[in-house]
Structures are given as structure tokens and as C-alpha cells.
Amino acid sequence: MRILVTGGAGFLGSHLCDRLLADGHEVICLDNLFTGAKANIAHLLTNPHFEFVRHDVIDPFKFEVDQIYNLACPASPPHYQYNPIKTTKTSVMGAINCLGLAKRVKARVFQASTSEVYGDPSVHPQPESYWGNVNPIGRRSCYDEGKRVAETLFFDYHRENKVDIRIVRIFNTYGPRMHPNDGRVVSNFIVQALKGEDLTVYGEGTQTRSFCYVDDLIEGFVRLMNQTETVGPVNIGNPGEFTMLELAQQVLKLTGSKSKIVHKPLPADDPKQRRPDITLAQKHLKWAPQVPLTAGLERTIAYFRTKV
Numbered sequence: 018m019r020i021l022v023t024g025g026a027g028f029l030g031s032h033l034c035d036r037l038l039a040d041g042h043e044v045i046c047l048d049n050l051f052t053g054a055k056a057n058i059a060h061l062l063t064n065p066h067f068e069f070v071r072h073d074v075i076d077p078f079k080f081e082v083d084q085i086y087n088l089a090c091p092a093s094p095p096h097y098q099y100n101p102i103k104t105t106k107t108s109v110m111g112a113i114n115c116l117g118l119a120k121r122v123k124a125r126v127f128q129a130s131t132s133e134v135y136g137d138p139s140v141h142p143q144p145e146s147y148w149g150n151v152n153p154i155g156r157r158s159c160y161d162e163g164k165r166v167a168e169t170l171f172f173d174y175h176r177e178n179k180v181d182i183r184i185v186r187i188f189n190t191y192g193p194r195m196h197p198n199d200g201r202v203v204s205n206f207i208v209q210a211l212k213g214e215d216l217t218v219y220g221e222g223t224q225t226r227s228f229c230y231v232d233d234l235i236e237g238f239v240r241l242m243n244q245t246e247t248v249g250p251v252n253i254g255n256p257g258e259f260t261m262l263e264l265a266q267q268v269l270k271l272t273g274s275k276s277k278i279v280h281k282p283l284p285a286d287d288p289k290q291r292r293p294d295i296t297l298a299q300k301h302l303k304w305a306p307q308v309p310l311t312a313g314l315e316r317t318i319a320y321f322r323t324k325v
């Protein structure tokens with residue numbers, strides 16, 4: 018197949034491009050390089066089945082493709098809050114442009130949604146049937162509400178225009194090719210530990226997250242895209258749940274770093290807990306994560322040792 022990956026030069030997008038090429042497809046990677054980097058796809062640029070197009074998803078685009086994966090959107094809180102209006106535009110107009118293209122060329126289209134659609138959840142763990150607890154006017158809203166509108170658009174194009182959609186709700190994912198200054202917790206802690214700097218735990222560090230290794234996530238993407246039992250939304254994530262303090266201690270142990278843990282103010286609307294209910298992924302995709310946190314962290318630490 019010929020497959021378009023928007024946001025293909027980012028952390029997840031570049032791993033997805035690798036996987037699709039390895040599976041024998043042709044890949045067009047569309048990215049404006051806001052948070053992505055050519056370095057993530059440098060090894061693909063000489064591959065005759067790979068094409069990079071520098072373009073912004075808020076401007077329309079046309080490609081003759083069989084499938085579209087829409088990943089374009091900054092994902093780390095400091096990056097998506099840097100220009101919040103642009104973040105909402107990217108989610109909403111990017112979704113409209115992908116859906117319009119999918120409708121014209123009859124391509125199957127996949128939306129990278131997020132556990133942030135659940136906001137600061139009052140149901141735990143989070144099943145797909147939970148509608149969420151999202152602040153519509155806060156600092157995280159540009160991302161959370163942008164992604165929620167994108168899901169709405171996907172379902173309306175599906176119901177009104179019979180567009181063939183798939184929606185994944187991604188829970189916190191980590192691994193090689195996260196940007197060292199990305200601002201997300203796993204990359205922050207590892208980079209800080211390797212540089213001998215203090216590990217910055219926000220708040221008391223009692224808030225929880227569940228971390229999925231990138232290879233597991235990409236396997237879930239491909240399974241969701243290529244089955245016909247469900248259009249989603251389907252949660253993909255690792256149900257292993259940890260406090261941020263536990264994560265910091267684990268990173269210190271695995272890096273052998275002498276860094277100290279310091280506490281910084283908790284950002285506004287920071288969700289207190291998050292863990293995916295993956296019953297649907299197990300049922301429809303026969304998917305479950307395979308890489309435990311320690312093994313995934315070791316691989317990620319090895320990557321960052323080459324970067325810092």
C-alpha cells in the first residue's frame with residue numbers, strides 16, 4: 018500500500034514509518050518539523066519507498082494513498098502550550114484535511130487521539146466508554162479539546178460520508194527518539210540523571226501515569242488499522258501504573274546516577290491518576306503490551322546516552 022503518515026518525523030511517527038516500510042509499504046511522511054526532526058528519519062531518506070514532504074497539516078494537501086495515519090500535533094505539554102491556538106488549529110484543521118483527503122481517495126484514516134480526552138479522570142482505570150473530566154478553558158485545553166473535536170470530526174465524517182476511520186487513544190508512551198528537551202517526564206528524568214542534574218518531580222510526585230514502550234504501541238497501531246471489527250476509539254497503553262516519585266527512583270537506579278530528587282510546582286490541571294483499561298484492545302486486536310518498564314527504560318537510557 019501507499020501510506021501517508023502526518024507527523025512522521027516525530028517520536029512516534031518515525032517509528033511508525035520504520036514499521037510500515039519494514040512491512041513492505043510505500044510511505045509518504047508529511048511534517049512541518051515543529052517538534053519533529055530530520056534526524057529521526059535521516060536513515061530513511063535514501064530508501065526509494067520513502068518520501069519526506071515538509072508541509073503544515075493546517076493547509077490542505079493531496080496524495081493518492083490507501084491509508085492515512087494522522088499523528089501531526091505537538092504532544093508534550095510545554096510544546097503544545099507554546100502556541101496554544103496553533104495546537105487547536107493543528108488538531109482540528111489537520112483532522113478536517115485528513116478526512117477530506119480520505120473521503121476523496123477512499124483511504125482508511127487513523128487518528129492518534131489521546132488519554133487526555135479523559136482529562137483528570139474520575140473513573141479509574143479509564144475505559145473508552147468514559148466521557149472524561151476536561152477543563153475547557155485551562156492551559157491543557159488547547160490539546161485536550163482539540164483532540165476531542167478531532168474525534169468528533171472523525172465520527173461525523175464516518176456517519177455522514179462513510180469515511181473508513183480508526184481512532185486510537187494513546188496513553189503515555191516513551192522510548193528512543195523522544196526529543197531530549199521534549200519536556201515529558203521520562204525524557205526529562207533520564208536526561209537529568211545522565212547529566213547529573215536534579216530530577217524535577219512536579220508536586221509531591223504522588224500523581225500516577227502508565228507508561229507504554231514505543232514498540233508495543235506501534236504494534237497496536239498497525240493491528241487497529243488493519244482489522245475490521247472496530248473503528249474505535251481503542252485505548253492503547255500499558256496498564257502498569259506508577260507514581261512520578263517511583264519513576265524518578267527507578268531512573269536513578271537504572272542509570273546509576275547520583276542526582277537528587279527535587280520538587281517543583283505542580284502544573285495546573287495535571288491529572289492525578291491515569292491507567293488504561295485495555296479490554297477492548299485485547300478483545301478486538303488481540304493486543305497486550307510485551308515490554309516491561311525496566312526493559313523499556315534500559316533501552317531508552319541507552320539511546321539517551323548517545324545524545325547527552
Ligand code: NAD
Nearest residue numbers: 024026027028029049050051052053073074089090092190
Ligand atoms: P512529537 O512531538 O514527537 O511528534 C509530533 C510530530 O508532528 C512532530 O514531528 C511535529 O513536527 C509534527 N507536527 C506538529 N504540528 C504539525 C503541523 N501543524 N503540521 C505538520 N506536522 C506537525 O510527538 P509524539 O509523541 O510522536 O506524538 C505523535 C502523536 O501521538 C501526536 O498526535 C500526539 O498527540 C499523540 N500522542 C502521543 C502520546 C505519547 O505519549 N507520545 C500520547 C498521546 C497521544
Ligand code: UDP
Nearest residue numbers: 094200201202203205217218219224261287
Ligand atoms: N512531570 C514531572 N517532572 C517533569 C515532567 C513531568 O514530575 O520533569 C510529571 C507531570 O506533572 C505529570 C507526569 O509527570 O504528572 C507526566 O507528565 P508528561 O508531561 O510526561 O505527560 P502528561 O502530563 O501529558 O501525561
